[in-house]
Amino acid sequence: MKATAIANANIALIKYWGKRDEKLILPNNGSVSLTLDKLNTITTVEFDKKYDKDILILDDQELKEGEELEKAIKHLDLIREISGIKELAKVVSKNNFPTAAGLASSASGFTALSLAGTKAAGKDLDQKELSILARRSGSGSAARSCVGGFVEWLKGGKEDGTDSYAVQIAPPNHWPELRMLTTIVSTVKKKVSSTAGMDLTVKTSPMYKAWLAAAAEDLEKMRKGVLNKDFKSVGKTAESNCLNMHATMITTHPSLIYWMPTTLEIIHSVLSWRDQGLECYFTIDAGPQVKIICLEKDVPELEKKLKNIKGVKKIIICKPGGGPRLTDNHLF
Amino acid sequence: MKATAIANANIALIKYWGKRDEKLILPNNGSVSLTLDKLNTITTVEFDKKYDKDILILDDQELKEGEELEKAIKHLDLIREISGIKELAKVVSKNNFPTAAGLASSASGFTALSLAGTKAAGKDLDQKELSILARRSGSGSAARSCVGGFVEWLKGGKEDGTDSYAVQIAPPNHWPELRMLTTIVSTVKKKVSSTAGMDLTVKTSPMYKAWLAAAAEDLEKMRKGVLNKDFKSVGKTAESNCLNMHATMITTHPSLIYWMPTTLEIIHSVLSWRDQGLECYFTIDAGPQVKIICLEKDVPELEKKLKNIKGVKKIIICKPGGGPRLTDNHLF
Known part of the structure; x- marks a missing residue:
């Protein structure tokens, strides 16, 4: 019931700004990004009945309140829902760059949480499923960090959001310079x-x-x-x-x-x-x-x-x- | 054939940006400004047959070429046209603030040139006529410096521009604080x-x-x-x-x-x-x-x-x- 994932941040070349569905985090426009090799988040998730609340330690600081903690708990709820488990979690996460200063920390963070969280909950998601889950974190651009290289997050058109996820335009070695x-x-x-x-x-x-x-x-x-x-x-x-x-x-x-x-x-x-x-x-x-x-x-x-x-x-x-x-x- | 005028700069509270007629300087939108008491241009114009070209001395520097000189000569041509005179001019102009750095120097400058120029050419324009002339200088916001206090430059609708000029919304003492x-x-x-x-x-x-x-x-x-x-x-x-x-x-x-x-x-x-x-x-x-x-x-x-x-x-x-x-x- 413990797993660890590393995810890279991505920087949008075509930006995402504005949602058509605030619950499912569906964007008003498609976006394109580059996944970066040097900015990453590593996250360990453990679900265990010994925890009587979800604990989140980000960059060595336990989050006690605030929007970030709420978003993380909501995302853990979503992971529990799709995995059919009930245990609460301890999450420890580290960025190798400053948080929340416009360096896409939430994208790499929620991708790592999605991958480590589902794995710890016993689920193996494919890339598309992972991207849809990460998208729903409330940090939509996490959808893009689920894919390497040059990435497009499809705007999609369906109301249920099943066609809004990231796909690879080209792999990292397409343009190594x-x-x-x-x-x-x-x-x-x-x-x-x-x-x-x-x-x-x-x-x-x-x-x-x-x-x-x-x-x-x-x-x-x-x-x-x-x-x-x-x-x-x-x-x-x-x-x-x-x-x-x-x-x-x-x-x-x-x-x-x-x-x-x-x-x-x-x-x-x-x-x-x-x-x-x-x-x-x-x-x-x-x-x-x-x-x-x-x-x-x-x-x-x-x-x-x-x-x-x-x-x-x-x-x-x-x-x-x-x-x-x-x-x-x-x-x- | 010599006259001197002082005009104040104005700062737009509702900005003018974009023309519907580049020759007559007709704006795409109406604007509102405040005429300011401390930023001004003083300009002396003399028409005389002794000049064999239009001379423009701005802040103690004779302009030898460039957009500003061309605009000033075109404006003198317009003044000569409406006044029915042929003499070339010497113009000396001083701003009490830096030129062309976004401090509306051209507005006060072309208003002063319009008033001193027409007077030197023997014409007495009323406020509306002066504003229409100043507008045509190529520095449209000069239309507004022809009026004191709180000013609206009417967008107008006519093709010949006769309804696009500045009017007073309120005099300076309306809001002295x-x-x-x-x-x-x-x-x-x-x-x-x-x-x-x-x-x-x-x-x-x-x-x-x-x-x-x-x-x-x-x-x-x-x-x-x-x-x-x-x-x-x-x-x-x-x-x-x-x-x-x-x-x-x-x-x-x-x-x-x-x-x-x-x-x-x-x-x-x-x-x-x-x-x-x-x-x-x-x-x-x-x-x-x-x-x-x-x-x-x-x-x-x-x-x-x-x-x-x-x-x-x-x-x-x-x-x-x-x-x-x-x-x-x-x-x-």
Whole structure:
């Protein structure tokens, strides 16, 4: 009744922002992501009748209350439901990167919880089943971390959500030269979570419909760009889609401004480096960190330039990474 | 054949972004502004047959080429056309604030040029005629600087533009406690002018239609808010309209990101001060400077807080100001 899983984070190249079903976590638009090899979560789950409540220890801290704990318990309930077990659980989870600062910690976290949890409950899910389960965690983008490489989370059309899950566009070794430089500019927890933020946007942004229409076009371009390894198209489309999402966030009431001063400094720097011939593009999730998409050959130059920006606390150089896997290295 | 005029800058509370007629400078949406008492341009125009070209001296520098010079010469041509004169002109103009950094220098500049130019050419225009002429300068918001206090630039509907000009919603003394703190965070000239920027947005932003629809609603709210001196409504509507405009700019191809790191720092500060009970709102034009809307009673506290933000180079405290006027203090 104990299992441990490791899952990688993913960074969306075409963003997910807004649900059509809040209970089943069905998205208003399809999204595309890259699973990263360097940002991961390892999670051990044990179901046992000795526990009289669900215990969650995240990065060595026991969660006593709050949205994260509630989401985790709800997800454990879902795992118990599909597995037909009743035991409560102890969960120990570690991220190798800062939590809840726009680095997709919840995606890798809920994927690892889904895989370790179902295994500990005696169930073996296939990739599609795992992705549907992870999607329902309330951190929808966890659906994508269930698959390695270049991934599309299908929007789906069915009311029951059985056709909304992640599929692989191409495996990690399809494009081994692609790099994503993840900068960390702030480790402060964001004020408004992605979950709360996207619900506000759907309800209040005058730009939301335009965002959806543009995202649908961007998704087609991105899928083609990835398959053709067309770096310019992938970079431009990712950047433009990211800007559309942030524009839509900014027009939410109250306004969601996830950018920090250093975020903006990196944005302007990337635009100016590109003007000077260094081909790189940025993407930013619901947080202040900037991820830079580039090719392997330009990593040393970019790393040097990024280190000269005062607010950049850390740079993590990622390649396309694989899907989640089980391990025997239990955390307790 | 020589005349001098002083005109105040204005800051839009409901922004103008995008034209329906590029030749007559007819806007896609109506806008509302506050004419400010502290930011002004003084301009002397002399038409004389001794000049063998139009000479423009702006802030002690003769302009030899570029968009600004071309726009000024075109405007002098228009003044000559409506006045029936042929002489070329010498124009000397001074701003008491930095040019082309999003502080509406072109609005006060072209209003002063319109008034001094027509007077020097022997014409006396009424306010409506002056506003239509200033509008056609290519810096449309100059239409608004022709009127004092709280001003609406009517969108108009006619093809010839005769119904698109500025009218007063309320005079400066309607709301003498209102203040606008203009911060200067950068005096670098912006890369993309408002004129070029708005044309790009109209052509390429997927959010532009949504911007127009929201701006029309905002305008109605703003007019009512000003007439009722409803500070909260005026502040919230101005801030939201500004964010919608910047969102639309950001989604332009190529992206127009006028914010600088300090811009964003002030935005976050204003939002947090307001959370703490200090009622203030921001608005930002096509540039990095942030203007803070507040009431007289809160100026000392806000000024103190703003001075603690490292990137703030200057703070100018403005009240509602009057329309343009002639003076005998010629600059040459």
